[in-house]
Amino acid sequence: QGLFEYGTLGGMHGNAARNMIPVKNYTTSTWTIDEEKWKKFGAEYIRETFPGRRNSCWACQIHHCDMITITEGPYAGEELEEPEYEQFASWASAIGQEDVASAMMLSKEVDQLGLENNEGGWVVGFAMECFERGLLTFGDTGGLDLSWGNAEGARLLLNLIAKRQGLGDVLADGVMRAAQAIGNGATDFAIHTLKGNTPRSHDHRNRWTEMFDTCVSNTSTLETWGGPIALGGTPPWNDLVAQNLRDKGAMMLEDSMVTCxxxxxxxxxxxxxxVGAATGWDFSEAEGWQAGRRIVHLLRAFNVRHGVAGRALDRPSARYGSIPDAGSGKGVTLVAHWEEILDMYYRGMGWDEAGKPLPETLKTFELDNVVADLWGDA
Ligand code: SF4
Known part of the structure; x- marks a missing residue:
C-alpha cells in the first residue's frame, strides 16, 4: 500500500528510523534536524503540499513519478518530477541540507544537468567535508561556500562539475579519483567501492546486505536485492552471503526484460x-534463473578482462566500511569478515579465489565462447 500510494516517498522517515539514511558523508548515522522541518520530508506532507499530476509509465497503476510544482520557499513555481527517496536523501541528509523544497530544486538541477543523483550527493557531501576540514578552501572552490547544507553552493558546484570547470573538473572524475587528486588524507573519508563507484544513498553500515552486494556487483549498483528486510540490517555474514547467492540472477533477468x-x-x-507468453516458448522458471545468472557471469567475465573486478576491488573504502555511531551496526563492521565473505561468495558463484569465473562455470552457463578470453586454451 505504501509504495502503491506514495512511491518511495516513505523512504526518508522509514530508513531514518533504522539509521539507514546517509548523514553528512557518514560522519554520523543520526540526522539531527528540527522536528517541523523533518515532518516535511514525510510522504503525506509532500503529497498535500506540492500538487502534482500523474505521470506514471504506460499502464502503471503505481502513484509514482508525478510531475509536481514547488509551492513554498525561494523555488516556488518550479515544476519537476517528484523526487525519489534517494534524491531526497542525496540532497538533504547526505549534505546536511534541511529544506525539503531545496532538495527538490537540487534533484531537478541534477536531472537537467544530466548527472546522477546518488553519485552527485556523495561527491558534493565529500567536497563539503573537505571544505569543513580545510582541505578545500575558498581559493580552491572559486569563492563558493561549501558549508554543510548550503543548497545554492551545491547547485553551483553541480554546474561546475557538469561543465568540468574549476574544482568541478576534479570532482567530475567521481569521489575516489577526486580524493586521490586532493590528497592530504582525503581518501580516508571518501565513500566508494574500490572499483570506484559510490553506493546508493543509504547508510549501508546499517544495511550490510546492500554494502556487500554493492561491493561485489558488476554493475556499479545493486546486482541482487539480498533480503534486507527479512534478514535485518546487520545479519550474520554467512546468512547474508547465502541469501545473496540464492537470489543472484533475478535482477539481471528482470532488467534484461525491461520491466519495472x-x-x-x-x-x-x-x-x-x-517470456513464454511473449515468445510461445516453453520457458521454465529454472531457465529464467539460468538466463539471469548467465548475465551475471558474463558481466563478471567482461569486468575481469578489463581489470575492474577481483578480490582487491570487491570491497569498500575505509569510510564506506567504517563503524557507525548508531543503528544496528553500532560498534561493528562487516569488513572484519571480508576475506571469509569473499571466499564463501566466490566459491558459491563458481569463481576462483581471485573472483574470476572458472572454465567449468562458464561452460555450465553456455558461455564456452568466453572461456578462451579469460583462461586461454583451458
Ligand atoms: S513503471 Fe515503475 S518507474 Fe514507471 S511509474 Fe510505475 S513504478 Fe514508477
Missing amino acids: RFNTNMNVALLSRA
Missing part, C-alpha cells in the same frame, strides 16, 4: 511465464 522492479518485483517465476 516495482511491478514484477524480481519474481522469476512470473518473468519466466512472461
